[in-house]
Each structure stands twice: as C-alpha cells, then as structure tokens.
Amino acid sequence: MQLRCCGASGCRSAGAEALRTALLSARDQLGGAAEAVSIKSVGCLRLCGRGPLVALDRPEPSGAEPACRTELYAELRPEQAADLLARATGRGDALAAQRLDSDHPFFALQKSVVLEGCGVVDPESIDDALSHGTYAQLRRVLLDVSPEQVREQVKRSGLRGRGGAGYPTGLKWDTVALQPPGPRYVVCNADEGDPGAFMDRSVLESDPHRLIEGLAIAAYAVGADQGFVYVRAEYPLAVERLRLALRQARSKGLLGAGIAGSGFHLRLEVRVGAGAYVCGEETALLASIQGQRGTPRPRPPFPAQAGLWGAPTLINNVETLASIPVILRQGGDWYAAIGTEGSKGTKVFALSGAVQRTGLVEVPMGTTLRTVVQTIGGGVPGGEGPDGGVKAVQTGGPSGGCIPAHLLDTPVDYESLRALGSMMGSGGLVVMGDSTSMPEVARHFMRFSVNESCGKCVPCRAGTVQLAQMLDRFVERRASLVDLERLEELCRMVGATSLCGLGQAAPNPVLSTLRYFRQEYQAACRDPVQCEPLDACLLKEGTR
Amino acid sequence: MSVHTLTVDGEEVAVPAGATLLDAVRAAGAELPTLCHLDGLTPVGACRLCLVELEGSGKLQPACATAAGEGMAVLTQTPQLQAYRRMAVELFFAEGTHVCAFCVANGNCELQDVAVAVGMDHSRFPYQYPQRRVDASHPHFAIDHHRCILCTRCVRVCDEIEGAHVWDVANRGRECTIITGLDEPWGEVQACTSCGKCVDACPTGAIFRKDDTTAEKQTHRERPQLLRDAREKHQWQNQ
Numbered sequence: 001m002q003l004r005c006c007g008a009s010g011c012r013s014a015g016a017e018a019l020r021t022a023l024l025s026a027r028d029q030l031g032g033a034a035e036a037v038s039i040k041s042v043g044c045l046r047l048c049g050r051g052p053l054v055a056l057d058r059p060e061p062s063g064a065e066p067a068c069r070t071e072l073y074a075e076l077r078p079e080q081a082a083d084l085l086a087r088a089t090g091r092g093d094a095l096a097a098q099r100l101d102s103d104h105p106f107f108a109l110q111k112s113v114v115l116e117g118c119g120v121v122d123p124e125s126i127d128d129a130l131s132h133g134t135y136a137q138l139r140r141v142l143l144d145v146s147p148e149q150v151r152e153q154v155k156r157s158g159l160r161g162r163g164g165a166g167y168p169t170g171l172k173w174d175t176v177a178l179q180p181p182g183p184r185y186v187v188c189n190a191d192e193g194d195p196g197a198f199m200d201r202s203v204l205e206s207d208p209h210r211l212i213e214g215l216a217i218a219a220y221a222v223g224a225d226q227g228f229v230y231v232r233a234e235y236p237l238a239v240e241r242l243r244l245a246l247r248q249a250r251s252k253g254l255l256g257a258g259i260a261g262s263g264f265h266l267r268l269e270v271r272v273g274a275g276a277y278v279c280g281e282e283t284a285l286l287a288s289i290q291g292q293r294g295t296p297r298p299r300p301p302f303p304a305q306a307g308l309w310g311a312p313t314l315i316n317n318v319e320t321l322a323s324i325p326v327i328l329r330q331g332g333d334w335y336a337a338i339g340t341e342g343s344k345g346t347k348v349f350a351l352s353g354a355v356q357r358t359g360l361v362e363v364p365m366g367t368t369l370r371t372v373v374q375t376i377g378g379g380v381p382g383g384e385g386p387d388g389g390v391k392a393v394q395t396g397g398p399s400g401g402c403i404p405a406h407l408l409d410t411p412v413d414y415e416s417l418r419a420l421g422s423m424m425g426s427g428g429l430v431v432m433g434d435s436t437s438m439p440e441v442a443r444h445f446m447r448f449s450v451n452e453s454c455g456k457c458v459p460c461r462a463g464t465v466q467l468a469q470m471l472d473r474f475v476e477r478r479a480s481l482v483d484l485e486r487l488e489e490l491c492r493m494v495g496a497t498s499l500c501g502l503g504q505a506a507p508n509p510v511l512s513t514l515r516y517f518r519q520e521y522q523a524a525c526r527d528p529v530q531c532e533p534l535d536a537c538l539l540k541e542g543t544r
Numbered sequence: 545m546s547v548h549t550l551t552v553d554g555e556e557v558a559v560p561a562g563a564t565l566l567d568a569v570r571a572a573g574a575e576l577p578t579l580c581h582l583d584g585l586t587p588v589g590a591c592r593l594c595l596v597e598l599e600g601s602g603k604l605q606p607a608c609a610t611a612a613g614e615g616m617a618v619l620t621q622t623p624q625l626q627a628y629r630r631m632a633v634e635l636f637f638a639e640g641t642h643v644c645a646f647c648v649a650n651g652n653c654e655l656q657d658v659a660v661a662v663g664m665d666h667s668r669f670p671y672q673y674p675q676r677r678v679d680a681s682h683p684h685f686a687i688d689h690h691r692c693i694l695c696t697r698c699v700r701v702c703d704e705i706e707g708a709h710v711w712d713v714a715n716r717g718r719e720c721t722i723i724t725g726l727d728e729p730w731g732e733v734q735a736c737t738s739c740g741k742c743v744d745a746c747p748t749g750a751i752f753r754k755d756d757t758t759a760e761k762q763t764h765r766e767r768p769q770l771l772r773d774a775r776e777k778h779q780w781q782n783q
Contacts (some may be wrong), residue, residue, distance in 0.1 A: 276716065293712075297609075298587075298606055298610065300611070450717060451717060452717070453716065453717040454717065454720075455694065455713070455719070455720030456588070456694075457590045458590070458591055458592055459592055459632060461639070461694070461718055462718065464717075465639070465672070465717075465718050466638065466670075469670065486668065489631070490631065490669075493627070496624075496628060497592045497604060497628050497632065499592070
C-alpha cells in the first residue's frame with residue numbers, strides 16, 4: 001500500500017504539508033496494519049484546483065489484473081488522515097465522496113510523456129528517480145551512442161521547442177554542434193513568466209532529475225561541458241528541489257567529471273532570475289546569466305552561433321529537455337507517431353481561469369481546444385450552451401491572443417494557433433467566461449507588457465504605454481473612431497519594429513480581440529453610431 | 545579581403561566582409577535616419593529608425609546591427625518603413641519633454657534632424673510630460689533627463705572609449721533612466737574624468753556644457769570613431 005501525496009506548489013498552497021504531517025502521525029498512532037502503508041511525497045497529480053490530492057495505490061488480491069489499483073482523493077483535510085489510512089488498509093470507505101473517477105476524461109484523455117514521472121517519483125530522492133529509470137538513457141547514450149546518433153533521434157522525433165516559438169529542436173542542436181571547435185554551453189530556460197502558465201514549474205517541482213538527464217544528454221549531443229538552468233526567483237520550491245537534485249546527481253557521479261564511467265564531463269549550475277519577465281527571452285536570459293542587465297540584443301547572431309561569453313550556446317525550454325529521455329528510450333519514430341504532421345508529440349497545458357477543472361494537462365498535439373477546455377476542463381462553472389459558457393480561450397499569455405468560442409474546434413498545434421493570431425506559447429490556457437470584457441482583457445495584458453518592457457527599444461518602451469492609454473479610453477468608453485484606427489496602426493508598428501519577442505508580440509492580445517470581438521471596441525466608442533454596423537466584423541471574418 | 549555584393553533600393557553596392565547593412569546603405573549613397581547608432585561605438589539596435597526590409601523575408605532588421613551578406617536585397621524606403629519611422633519619432637517626442645525653442649541643442653540636435661527627415665511636424669500620440677530629474681552637480685556639465693531618449697550613447701562612449709563607465713541604465717520600461725555612478729549625483733562620481741565625450745556623443749540637448757545656453761551646443765560626434773581608429777588601427781587624425 002502506498003499513499004502518494006502531491007507536494008507541488010498548487011497542493012502545498014491548499015495545505016498538502018499539513019495533510020502529510022497528519023498522515024505520518026496518524027500512521028504512528030494507528031500502528032498495526034497502517035504501519036505497512038508507505039507515505040511518499042510526489043509531484044503534481046494534475047487536478048491542481050482540487051488539492052491537496054493524494055493517490056492511493058492498493059495491491060489487488062493476487063492474480064488479478066492489473067496488480068495494483070489506484071484511487072485519487074481530492075480536497076483532503078488533515079483530520080481525514082485516519083480515514084484515508086483506514087481505506088488504505090481496507091477498512092472503511094469514509095472518503096468515497098472525495099474520490100475522483102480515474103476514468104473521467106480529465107485523466108483518461110491525458111497522455112503522459114513529459115509528465116510520466118510527475119506524481120509518481122519522489123522529487124527529492126534520486127534513488128527513487130533511479131528506480132523509475134531516470135538517468136538510464138544518459139548512461140546508455142554516454143556509453144553506446146554517438147552525439148550524431150542522439151541528434152538524429154531528436155530530429156526524427158520532430159520535437160519542436162516548447163517555449164512557444166516552436167523551432168525544431170534537432171535543427172537547433174545541429175546548429176550548435178556544427179559550430180567551429182571551442183567551448184559550448186547548454187542552458188535550460190526555466191524562466192516561465194506567462195500569467196497562467198505553470199507547466200515548467202510542475203516539471204521542476206515534480207521530476208527535476210528528468211530535466212537534468214535531458215539537459216545532460218543535450219550537452220553530450222552538442223559537445224558542451226558546462227550548463228545553466230535559469231529559474232525565476234518566484235519559484236522557490238522549484239529552485240530548492242532543483243538544487244537538491246543537482247547535488248544528488250553530482251554525488252552519484254551523474255554530473256561532474258567522467259560521468260557514469262565515460263569520458264564526458266558536465267558542470268551544471270542554477271541561476272536564479274531577479275524578477276524580469278523579459279529574461280525569458282533568450283538573449284536577455286544570456287545577458288542575465290553573464291551578470292549583466294537583462295536586456296535583449298538583436299539577432300542574428302543567434303545564441304546557437306554566439307551565446308554565453310560569445311560561445312555557441314544551446315537554449316531549450318524545460319518541457320523540451322524533459323521530453324528528451326523518453327524520445328531516446330522509445331526512439332524518435334515512436335514520438336513522431338504522436339501528434340500531427342507539423343507538431344509532433346504531446347504538449348503540457350496549464351489550464352486555469354473560468355474553468356471547472358483547473359490543473360496540468362498533457363495531451364497529444366492536435367487535440368482540439370474544445371476537448372481540452374470543455375471535455376477535460378469542464379467548461380465554465382455553471383456555464384450553459386454549446387460552448388459551455390466559454391467566451392474565449394487565451395493562449396500564449398501576453399504574447400498570445402484570445403481564441404473565440406466558435407473556433408474551439410481548432411486543433412492545438414503551432415500553425416493552427418498562429419493562423420488564428422494567437423500562439424502556442426509555453427502552454428498557459430486561460431479560459432474566459434461570457435461576462436469577460438475583451439478590451440479589459442487586452443488592457444490587462446498591455447499593462448503587463450508596459451511593466452515588463454525592459455526599456456531598450458522605443459516601440460516597446462513608449463509604444464506599449466501609448467497602447468495601454470488608448471485601451472483605457474475603450475475600457476472607460478470614451479474612445480472615438482480615430483482611436484480605433486490609431487490603435488490598430490500602433491499595434492502593427494510595435495509588432496513589426498520592436499527589438500525582441502516581448503515587444504513584437506505585445507500587441508497580439510489587442511489584435512486578436514480586435515479581430516474576433518471588434519464589436520466590443522466599437523460599442524466602447526463615445527458615439528458608436530459612427531462605427532461600422534456591429535456585425536461587420538463577422539462579415540469581414542470570412543474575407544481575412 | 546573578401547567582399548559582399550548586395551543591392552540597396554535596387555542600387556548595386558560592394559562592401560568589405562564584416563560591414564554592416566548601414567555601411568552598405570551609406571556606400572550606396574542612400575540616407576537612413578539613425579539615433580542610437582554612433583560610428584565608433586558598439587551598435588545596440590535600440591532606436592529602430594534604421595530598420596530596413598530584406599526582400600524575401602518579411603522581417604525588418606536594424607541596419608546598424610545587421611551584417612551585410614552576399615546577395616542581400618535591402619529596401620530602405622518602403623511606405624511601411626516610412627510610416628513606422630515617423631511613428632517611432634513621434635513616440636520619442638511624446639515620451640520625453642522636447643521643447644526645441646528653449647533647448648541648448650536647437651539646431652544641433654539629431655532628434656530634431658530625424659523629425660525633419662521623416663516629416664514629423666507633430667505627434668499624434670499624447671505627450672506624457674514625465675517628471676524627470678535635472679542633475680547639474682557636475683562642475684562643467686549637466687544632464688536634463690527630460691531630453692534624454694535613452695540611446696545609451698553616453699553609456700557606451702564612456703565605457704568603450706573613455707574606459708570610465710560612469711554611465712549606465714537603471715530601472716525598466718518607461719521608468720528607465722540614465723544614471724551616473726551608482727545612481728549618485730554626477731558631480732560626486734569620482735570615476736568621471738570630465739572628458740566631455742558624453743556631451744559630444746549625446747544626440748539631443750540632454751547632456752550639455754553649463755556654459756552653453758539656448759541653441760549653443762556644439763558637438764563632435766565624429767570623435768568616437770577617430771579615437772577608435774587611433775587605438776585599433778593606429779591611424780591618427782594628423783597623419
């Protein structure tokens with residue numbers, strides 16, 4: 001019998017630590033059969049909105065298939081510890097009401113690849129990680145596989161960068177590997193800053209050894225012997241667990257000199273951010289690692305050519321690197337068989353906002369937004385109608401856009417989302433209900449960009465300020481038609497001329513809401529009669 | 545020495561390898577407005593005025609910070625680029641407080657020049673009238689932050705040419721400000737050699753000599769390049 005207690009940030013904030021302590025002391029008090037129940041701290045069990053969550057693994061009577069049955073309990077309180085232990089030892093079922101149905105689409109439609117060990121392994125124990133096969137691929141690769149063959153598998157997998165832009169990972173690795181001889185670096189971008197995004201945090205908090213393994217394999221594949229994991233300071237638990245994991249890996253000889261008896265060396269360090277969103281942009285991130293002001297610089301040269309201290313540098317996102325061990329274990333072709341033509345594999349989404357089931361969702365690429373938001377997420381609480389009360393889904397944070405409910409059947413892949421004026425982004429999905437005002441949403445994100453602009457280039461530094469002020473006029477219903485024109489004009493200018501991705505994408509929330517909810521902007525004009533007829537935007541939709 | 549051949553607005557031009565697109569544009573005899581760029585200093589690509597379009601790729605690139613490549617077809621004056629440039633200049637004017645009639649740099653101001661070049665006679669964006677500081681603690685020079693456009697030329701010239709690194713940028717976004725020392729009054733920064741290179745490099749009237757009054761600022765914006773050539777190529781002005 002085993003109780004797996006979620007110890008990631010979501011459940012901790014709901015009282016997971018108190019629950020675990022209560023379970024431990026209840027076990028001591030009860031004694032007897034309860035002594036046999038092991039209580040393990042694990043990472044995210046997915047349904048974050050109903051934490052604290054505990055999974056109970058009960059062995060079935062011998063001979064039965066499967067040999068072990070898992071029950072998941074939600075919203076547990078410390079005083080229920082004894083009841084839970086009683087259930088674990090087969091006495092009583094007082095918590096039936098809090099038991100979650102594991103055949104529910106929220107769980108049944110998920111496919112765990114990146115999150116394979118998430119909620120299974122103890123993130124603070126390397127022995128547990130090793131017993132679940134972590135580092136096996138690193139050892140195998142170092143002893144038997146050449147860097148070229150590793151890159152070949154990654155290319156075959158069709159994996160694309162999960163940070164949002166979707167650059168082919170194998171191609172990036174090749175670019176770094178094929179630079180002239182000299183030092184190289186690998187960097188993991190764990191500066192996850194989009195509002196509503198917590199995929200990378202969950203991986204760091206739940207399965208840090210998988211990330212280290214992926215990063216080490218990447219370093220081997222491109223010939224780097226030093227690397228950094230850049231984590232935002234707002235993730236203290238992730239930083240703590242990652243640092244612990246690195247110490248453990250070093251002490252086991254899985255990092256450092258001559259890893260696993262091979263001739264490969266790798267030094268990995270954690271770098272903690274200082275609160276700047278823009279440091280998730282790769283060139284700003286590199287400047288920050290070097291101890292400089294976190295501001296982006298023009299590309300080219302790309303970091304793959306000239307990155308940290310001028311050396312070729314591979315930068316990949318947490319989710320990208322965490323996919324690598326599975327790809328090498330199962331083969332690139334296995335991974336490529338999941339997903340769509342242009343977007344392979346699975347994607348982890350952080351589902352939040354006006355949705356019944358908030359949490360971490362990993363689904364194959366190409367799953368429709370409707371499946372994710374309505375079937376898995378359950379739509380807006382109390383929402384009615386064919387779209388379950390959903391008005392729009394925001395993807396990609398302040399760089400993305402709002403996808404209206406009538407386009408919910410769009411498959412989730414890089415190209416489809418971009419065609420809708422949004423982007424995959426890192427994977428935050430914020431659901432908005434019918435009562436949401438779109439100009440307000442746009443202003444919210446624009447203010448975010450105003451605050452997070454580094455101030456280096458003028459379109460982003462001054463343009464976002466002007467855009468936010470124009471949006472004020474719409475929110476306060478004192479705009480005019482001229483404002484509408486000027487808003488669109490300035491959005492295009494800021495998008496086309498800003499130096500880095502932050503500024504280039506900052507107008508997206510405005511442009512996408514203008515595209516799908518133009519009538520709300522028109523209705524916010526002082527004199528809406530002057531505006532186009534309210535349904536004009538729907539007619540236009542067909543021609544765009 | 546290898547050479548790259550490319551076209552600028554249809555005009556063929558050859559530049560040595562390592563040249564920037566801005567070098568190529570100038571070699572072709574075309575005009576391109578710049579503000580943050582200053583010959584002799586590391587380009588930063590921040591003012592976005594020298595953005596050019598590379599035919600075939602929709603993306604705009606800063607000419608000052610992009611290497612010229614063989615066969616590139618550079619467009620510098622598309623209607624779209626002109627519209628964007630004008631808007632960028634409007635944003636510059638709207639975010640600070642620029643009153644030419646009272647400015648020490650009137651008639652010798654690059655911001656004024658680019659406004660003329662892009663045909664900007666007024667800003668369509670509301671003026672922000674920010675509350676900024678004036679620091680006149682230095683015995684010879686002063687800085688009026690209202691006129692600062694954050695081009696960071698002073699930061700770079702002080703760091704790269706003078707080697708004193710008195711200047712830097714503090715804060716973020718619209719709160720960005722140029723600082724001296726560890727955000728101390730300029731006059732108290734012991735690292736300052738009072739060389740005046742920042743005054744010469746400043747494109748506007750933000751950094752000026754206290755002796756100068758309205759429209760009296762004289763600048764020597766060619767000096768960073770002369771100094772760099774002297775240092776790196778051992779070419780002296782009097783040779």
